[in-house]
Amino acid sequence: MSNAAITASPAAAKTGTKNRDLVIFAVLVAVGLVAPAVIYPVFLMKVLCFALFALAFNLLIGYVGLLSFGHAMFFGFAAYVSGYAVKAWGFSPELGILAGTACAAVLGLVTGLLAIRRQGIYFAMVTLALSQMVFFYCVQAKFTGGEDGIQAIPRRALFGLIDIKSDLAFYYLVLAIFCFGFLVIWRTIHSPFGQVLKAIRENEPRAISLGYRVDQYKLLAFVLSATLAGLAGATKALVFQLASLTDVTWQMSGEVVLMTLVGGMGTVFGPIVGAGIIITMQNYLAGFGEWVLVIQGFIFVIVVLAFRKGIVGEIQAWWTRRANKV
Amino acid sequence: MFELLGIPPQALFGQLLLGLINGAFYAMLSLGLAVIFGLLNVINFTHGAQYMMGAFAAWMLLEWVGVPYWGALIIVPVLIGATGILLEKLFLKRLYHLDHLYGLLLTFGLALIIEGLFRKQFGSSGLPYPNPLPGGTRLDFMFLPNYRAWVVVASLVLCFGTWFMIERTKLGSYLRAAVERPDLVQAFGINVPRMITLTYGFGVGLAALAGVLAAPIYNVNPVMGSNLIIIVFAVVVIGGMGSILGAIITGFALGIIEGLTKVFYPEASNTVIFIIMAIVLMVKPAGLFGTPK
Numbered sequence: 001m002s003n004a005a006i007t008a009s010p011a012a013a014k015t016g017t018k019n020r021d022l023v024i025f026a027v028l029v030a031v032g033l034v035a036p037a038v039i040y041p042v043f044l045m046k047v048l049c050f051a052l053f054a055l056a057f058n059l060l061i062g063y064v065g066l067l068s069f070g071h072a073m074f075f076g077f078a079a080y081v082s083g084y085a086v087k088a089w090g091f092s093p094e095l096g097i098l099a100g101t102a103c104a105a106v107l108g109l110v111t112g113l114l115a116i117r118r119q120g121i122y123f124a125m126v127t128l129a130l131s132q133m134v135f136f137y138c139v140q141a142k143f144t145g146g147e148d149g150i151q152a153i154p155r156r157a158l159f160g161l162i163d164i165k166s167d168l169a170f171y172y173l174v175l176a177i178f179c180f181g182f183l184v185i186w187r188t189i190h191s192p193f194g195q196v197l198k199a200i201r202e203n204e205p206r207a208i209s210l211g212y213r214v215d216q217y218k219l220l221a222f223v224l225s226a227t228l229a230g231l232a233g234a235t236k237a238l239v240f241q242l243a244s245l246t247d248v249t250w251q252m253s254g255e256v257v258l259m260t261l262v263g264g265m266g267t268v269f270g271p272i273v274g275a276g277i278i279i280t281m282q283n284y285l286a287g288f289g290e291w292v293l294v295i296q297g298f299i300f301v302i303v304v305l306a307f308r309k310g311i312v313g314e315i316q317a318w319w320t321r322r323a324n325k326v
Numbered sequence: 327m328f329e330l331l332g333i334p335p336q337a338l339f340g341q342l343l344l345g346l347i348n349g350a351f352y353a354m355l356s357l358g359l360a361v362i363f364g365l366l367n368v369i370n371f372t373h374g375a376q377y378m379m380g381a382f383a384a385w386m387l388l389e390w391v392g393v394p395y396w397g398a399l400i401i402v403p404v405l406i407g408a409t410g411i412l413l414e415k416l417f418l419k420r421l422y423h424l425d426h427l428y429g430l431l432l433t434f435g436l437a438l439i440i441e442g443l444f445r446k447q448f449g450s451s452g453l454p455y456p457n458p459l460p461g462g463t464r465l466d467f468m469f470l471p472n473y474r475a476w477v478v479v480a481s482l483v484l485c486f487g488t489w490f491m492i493e494r495t496k497l498g499s500y501l502r503a504a505v506e507r508p509d510l511v512q513a514f515g516i517n518v519p520r521m522i523t524l525t526y527g528f529g530v531g532l533a534a535l536a537g538v539l540a541a542p543i544y545n546v547n548p549v550m551g552s553n554l555i556i557i558v559f560a561v562v563v564i565g566g567m568g569s570i571l572g573a574i575i576t577g578f579a580l581g582i583i584e585g586l587t588k589v590f591y592p593e594a595s596n597t598v599i600f601i602i603m604a605i606v607l608m609v610k611p612a613g614l615f616g617t618p619k
Contacts, residue, residue, distance in 0.1 A: 067427045114604050117611040121369050121426045122563060126607065129560035133600035140593065250556060254434060261431065293442030300435025304428050305420060 018190060021268050025182065028272070032175050041171040042239070047279045048178040049236040054259040054271030055185050056228035061257075062266030063189050064221050065201035066116075069124045069253050070131025071229050073111070076248030077134055078104040078230030083150040083243035084143050092156050093164065097177070097234040104230020105223055107134070112222035116215055119204075128250060135248045149244030153237060170239065177235050181228050186268065188224065197221055229256075251293075258296055261303050264310025273311055338589055339468035345585015346578065347474055347543065350481035353577025354536040355558045357488055360567045362529040364505045365522055368418060368429030374555030375440040376530045380406050380537025381546045382444060385455055395458035395542070402538050403531035410530025414523050437552065444548035452545030477539050484535065485574040492570055501525065560603045566616020576614060 035044055053075055060066045082100030085091040091099060115126045138144045145151070155170065157163050164170045188194050199207045200214050208214050237243040246252065255278065263274025278296075285292050307314055355373060362370045370376075383402045387393035393401065413436065421428045462471035492498040504511045504518050512518045537551075544550055565576030580599050588595040606614060 067430070069430075114607045117607050118563070121363075121430060124427065124430055125369065125559040125563050126603070128556055129563065129600050129603055132556045132560075133597050133604075136596040136600075140596075250552070254438070257431065257434075290442045290446040293438050293445070297435045297438030297440075297442060300431060300438065301417065304432040304435065305417060308424075308428065 021186070024269065025186070028269075029175075029179060032178075036168055036171055041167040043279075043283065045167070045171055045174045045239045046236070047276050048174050049232050049239060050256070050259060050279055051272040051275035052178050052181045052235075053229050053232035054256050054263070054275045055182060056225045056232065057256045058260045058265060058267075058271045059185055059188065059225045059228070060221060061260060062270075063194060063201060064197045064218060066119075066218065066222070067124045067257070068115070068127040068222075068225070069250070069257065070111070070127035070129075070134075071225075071256050072248050072250065072252035073131035073134040074104040074108060074226040074229040075233035075236075075252065075256070076138065076243075076245075077107055078233035079237035079243040079247050080138060080144050080150065082234035083153045083237040086156070086238065087150055087153045088143075090156075092160055093158055093173075093238055096238065097231065100234030100237065101227055101231045104233065105227040108223040108226020108230070109219075112219050112226065116218045116222060128253065131248070131253055132250060135245070135250070138245060138248050144243070144245075147245065149242060150237075151242055153241040153243070155238060155241065174235055174239060177231065181231055184224075184228065189268075193217070193220075255296070258300060260310075262299060262310055264313030264316075267310065267312040267316060270310050270312035277311075333589055335467045336469075341585045341589045342582065343468070343470070343474060343478075343585075345582045345588070346478055347581070348584060349578040349581015350478055351536055351540060351554065351577075352558055352561045352581050353485050353574045354481055354539075355533060355554065356561045356565065356573045356577050357485055357570065358529040358532040358536075359558065359562055360570060360573045361488070361492070361532075362526055363567050365501065365525045366414075366418065366429070367422065367426050368433065369426065369559075370526075370529065371430055371433035371555065372413070372436045372440065373433075373529075373533050373558070374551030374553075375437040376406055376410065376533040376551070377537040377540070377554065378444065378548060378551035379409070379440065380534030381455070381541040381544075381550065382448070382537075382548075383534065384538040384541045385453055385546045388455070395538075398538050399535070403535040406534030406537075407527040407531030411523055411527040413530075414526040418526065419519070419522070437555075441548055441552060448548055450548055452547035452550075455541040455546050457542045473542055477543065480539060481536075484532070488532070489570045489574065557599055560599050562613075564599075564603050564606045564613060566613025568613075568617050569615040572613075572615025 032044075032048075053071070056074075057068065057071050060068050078100035080100075081103040082091075082096040085099040086093065086096035111127070111130045114130065115123055118126050139146065155165055158173060162169075164173055189197075196207065196212055196217055199210075199212070200217060204214060233247060236247070259274035259278045260271045261274065262270075262277055263272065264270030281295070282292060285295065303310065309317060355377060359370055359373055362368060362373075380402050383405055384395065384398040387398045387401065388395070417432060417436070418429065421432060457473050459471075459473040459476055462469055463475075464470075490498075492501055500511065500516055501521065504516070504521055508518045540550070561577055561580055562573070564580065565572045567573070580602065583602070584595060584598055587598040594601070
């Protein structure tokens with residue numbers, strides 16, 4: 001596979017950038033802690049959920065070179081499960097989110113076993129087809145509530161103790177979940193396991209000849225990505241107190257691809273930036289209906305033709321060029 | 327008449343015909359995808375949108391200009407094929423040196439734009455297209471509408487015509503050679519970039535033609551393409567894109583299987599193709615007609 005085009009800048013591998021990333025993350029968290037003072041918390045929670053979703057997706061495309069066009073199945077299915085567990089079974093929020101995430105992990109294991117049998121373009125088609133299958137299942141299954149979805153999911157006290165009914169309180173829970181997800185991914189890509197993933201991305205035959213069981217690595221990465229996408233979806237269901245078909249559609253899979261592409265595939269912060277931009281755009285264009293689709297299409301075309309590295313990728317490249325000059 | 331496993335033959339053969347019709351569209355679209363992928367190394371996500379554009383172009387020709395169905399059958403593929411050539415010249419050709427995934431992402435974006443514009447203009451409820459061949463034949467076991475019989479025949483002729491052109495003519499041999507070694511074919515004085523452009527135009531034209539054929543059966547609808555393209559992707563994964571004949575056979579066979587599922591186990595009719603895809607991936611990952619690389 002020739003995935004050189006998707007490669008992150010080599011500078012990212014240098015020591016020092018690791019610490020720089022953590023500093024940036026600390027600043028982001030600090031901003032996140034005070035942000036609700038100026039910005040509507042529900043909007044922030046939406047951005048955080050989608051940012052985590054995009055981060056999970058980016059783990060596959062950016063660090064293993066696998067383009068999944070069906071990540072909405074994990075996001076949306078986990079949303080349904082956590083919504084149902086909380087509403088119908090009376091689970092507490094943390095257990096509901098856990099249930100949704102666990103189901104996404106199992107779904108990721110099953111679909112991952114199938115999808116990793118093909119590479120490149122076929123991988124994208126297989127994941128898209130599998131997610132469409134999950135979509136049809138959700139349309140027909142009783143527990144999803146069909147066209148209505150699962151509505152009015154209650155927000156019970158966290159651990160049975162902490163009241164999270166207000167949006168502000170819930171926001172800090174979402175922020176904590178987001179930080180947890182980010183750190184899991186960050187730890188993964190900087191671990192020996194993550195190095196092997198990058199080796200597979202760069203040159204799969206060589207990784208095989210070095211004795212790595214490539215399929216096992218890919219599968220584990222796929223399950224991890226699916227699990228975190230599920231975590232994002234399960235959280236989102238509790239934020240909006242709603243789980244619906246929208247979250248399982250192929251359009252949703254396309255949206256997370258777009259977020260990651262705009263922010264920068266294979267960059268640590270790209271998906272967060274991308275999610276912020278796309279969600280903000282959707283917020284402002286909510287009244288324009290079909291134009292959202294057209295504009296998203298245009299962004300796809302422009303990014304693919306003109307700046308494939310994405311926003312964060314371009315900044316990194318500019319930074320590296322400047323550093324080399326000095 | 328006899329009964330088969332408790333299913334009245336009318337229902338059985340009716341669904342079988344419906345399956346055959348669906349299969350005809352799977353075959354035509356996956357054929358176009360395979361031809362385009364062979365030469366361009368691009369999975370044309372816009373294929374569904376171009377099929378939809380074909381159906382709308384036929385509708386517009388009829389409603390706005392008064393061109394009947396049979397005229398549209400000739401004009402629409404040329405027209406939409408030309409827009410395909412434009413897309414290739416403007417966008418796609420800039421991506422050939424990159425990873426295949428960028429071609430997929432670009433054509434996905436184009437599909438969103440096209441679908442969004444049509445939804446904006448025409449809403450998503452669908453427009454009727456009059457049946458150019460009303461009436462039908464009453465057979466022993468079922469009623470065969472003329473137009474549906476025509477679609478099956480036309481799609482078979484189209485598919486095997488394409489197969490013949492690629493596998494049995496001189497032009498086709500150039501094409502197959504260019505798939506293997508574009509640089510060598512270029513060295514022999516054949517204009518490969520032009521061939522690539524025309525191939526894309528041809529594939530898009532084929533999708534548009536399928537759209538015209540589909541217009542009188544399904545309503546003309548902005549989302550008709552995106553609903554179909556995902557199933558066609560699964561068909562392509564099942565068949566493998568290495569063989570033209572394989573794409574045709576897989577398309578028809580899956581349509582028929584889907585039709586039979588509607589009779590015997592309707593709950594699974596939406597998902598049966600994806601389930602077959604999962605089984606094929608387990609048993610023969612390269613696809614039924616594909617060669618493992």
